[in-house]
Amino acid sequence: MEITNIQTTPFDDQRPGTSGLRKKVKVFQQPHYLENFVQSIFNALKDFQGKTLVIGGDGRYYNHEAIQIIVKMAAANGFGKVMVGCNALLSTPAASCVIRKYNAFGGIILSASHNPGGPNADFGIKYNTGNGGPAPEKITESIYDISLEINEYHTIETADIDLDTIGEQTIGDMYVEIINPITDYADLMESIFDFDAMRALLGSGDFTMHFDAMNAVTGPYAYEILEQRLGAADGTVLRGEPLTDFGGAHPDPNLAHAKELVALMSGNNAADFGAASDGDGDRNMILGYEFYVSPSDSLAVLAANATLVPGYAEGLTGIARSMPTSQAVDRVAQQLGIECYETPTGWKFFGNLLDAGKITLCGEESFGTGSDHVREKDGLWAVLFWLNILAVRKQSVADIMFDHWRKYGRDVYTRHDYEAIPVADANELMDQLRDRTTELTGQDFDGYTVEYCDDFSYTDAVDLCVSSQQGVRILFNSGARIIYRLSGTGTEGATLRVYIEQQVPGDKGLDLDPQKNLAELIQLSKDIARIEKLTGRLLPDVIT
Numbered sequence: 001m002e003i004t005n006i007q008t009t010p011f012d013d014q015r016p017g018t019s020g021l022r023k024k025v026k027v028f029q030q031p032h033y034l035e036n037f038v039q040s041i042f043n044a045l046k047d048f049q050g051k052t053l054v055i056g057g058d059g060r061y062y063n064h065e066a067i068q069i070i071v072k073m074a075a076a077n078g079f080g081k082v083m084v085g086c087n088a089l090l091s092t093p094a095a096s097c098v099i100r101k102y103n104a105f106g107g108i109i110l111s112a113s114h115n116p117g118g119p120n121a122d123f124g125i126k127y128n129t130g131n132g133g134p135a136p137e138k139i140t141e142s143i144y145d146i147s148l149e150i151n152e153y154h155t156i157e158t159a160d161i162d163l164d165t166i167g168e169q170t171i172g173d174m175y176v177e178i179i180n181p182i183t184d185y186a187d188l189m190e191s192i193f194d195f196d197a198m199r200a201l202l203g204s205g206d207f208t209m210h211f212d213a214m215n216a217v218t219g220p221y222a223y224e225i226l227e228q229r230l231g232a233a234d235g236t237v238l239r240g241e242p243l244t245d246f247g248g249a250h251p252d253p254n255l256a257h258a259k260e261l262v263a264l265m266s267g268n269n270a271a272d273f274g275a276a277s278d279g280d281g282d283r284n285m286i287l288g289y290e291f292y293v294s295p296s297d298s299l300a301v302l303a304a305n306a307t308l309v310p311g312y313a314e315g316l317t318g319i320a321r322s323m324p325t326s327q328a329v330d331r332v333a334q335q336l337g338i339e340c341y342e343t344p345t346g347w348k349f350f351g352n353l354l355d356a357g358k359i360t361l362c363g364e365e366s367f368g369t370g371s372d373h374v375r376e377k378d379g380l381w382a383v384l385f386w387l388n389i390l391a392v393r394k395q396s397v398a399d400i401m402f403d404h405w406r407k408y409g410r411d412v413y414t415r416h417d418y419e420a421i422p423v424a425d426a427n428e429l430m431d432q433l434r435d436r437t438t439e440l441t442g443q444d445f446d447g448y449t450v451e452y453c454d455d456f457s458y459t460d461a462v463d464l465c466v467s468s469q470q471g472v473r474i475l476f477n478s479g480a481r482i483i484y485r486l487s488g489t490g491t492e493g494a495t496l497r498v499y500i501e502q503q504v505p506g507d508k509g510l511d512l513d514p515q516k517n518l519a520e521l522i523q524l525s526k527d528i529a530r531i532e533k534l535t536g537r538l539l540p541d542v543i544t
């Protein structure tokens, strides 16, 4: 089959952010836009001739069209085989699982994660390397550099492939294998967790759970694992059918966007355990009866209880958390006598630590938790981890959390997001904070004394690559922290994220409302950064 070389001109806005390139669907639909980026990925890679590329997506609007384009370009560029999730669906953790299991060269994941989908909403694309994880910065930067100079891309003009039938097809010399996206992932989960104990809990008659798939990609996985393999009652999975626009909903598993689930977790006949996952299946939210587990606390609980899970029975080698994630897990690591690494925001920074065996568990405050089983955060995995702990400990979610706080103390924590700020204003706010890091160090704000302030810079413990400007952190001598950074995943203006944390002794912290308990620090976070003056905003748009 003939390879066609198409002439093109560069776009200047294809720099991957925290997690790949995210833009409005309409931006991706411009002639050559997706093709330029895909060719830039291929040009940035070497030695993939004849090798296998995994392709999948979260099923959002434009997913099918994008996969057809990428498959043809992969054939024209010399891949030997592509493995594509049936119906164009592959959750992000399942894609990571498949890349690893079949020793693929790498993978392309089409997702804008928890951002809304539909013709006027968001789309995204990212490249994962052969370890199954997001490409490190040196690759994403090289993709960007190439995208600024690209002048042609290669494709094959041929009929679309059938994405909906499992089996093998060919395009030119390249095999196209349409795979069942569920089985490999479900088998991996079964190899990690105590399915017998979980089956016994779910069949005991006095335990109920709900899983909200948010009309997104995890529905089919959840049906298979929870209802089929673990015997959870029919109807356990809510909003289980993947829809291209997520039913008009925002597929972000938090208290604001999973209202139906939250309602099922209180009052008479409420469930004992509730959970949700996001658009592409890598995030999770954990709920108990009238109880919300913050993601930072969840990471700490998983770490402290890991040996109850067969897959981690030998213990953890180390733990990592992103810098803005609360320090709750640090104290668990300390008690376990293992290292706790602090990385910049974004899953790509965990990859080297996982590959080198330096850590087993890792997580972020943004509803992301994972382990060395894949190289992405993994929503259903986190849910099954909690279910395994519940099945062994036979306590409620709240009691497990209270026990944890009594033992380790509590980090009262909140994140305030100021969204859609004009980019220039947001940059000015960050610049003036950066300029004042030395001046702020040592200052006292009504009893809150700044012990240290810097713009976080990270040196990778394995390849020694340095990532700078990763967020301004203000560390108080009480252990409290305020952190500022700009989101790298948004598609409209800039989002300022402010993370606020204060440690309290466990017995005192049991019933604290973070917004009330942190009121002084929240006010301080506004004053220090002059948020109102520089952005005109009095209040954040989203609080988690």
Ligand code: G1P
Binding pocket: 018, 019, 113, 322, 345, 346, 347, 364, 365, 366, 368, 486, 487, 488, 489, 490, 497
């Ligand atoms: C956000 C989260 C970050 C996460 C990323 C991808 O990035 O804060 O922890 O890794 O989404 O899910 P941000 O928009 O803050 O750059």
Ligand code: ZN
Binding pocket: 112, 113, 114, 278, 279, 280, 281, 282, 283
């Ligand atoms: Zn996601």
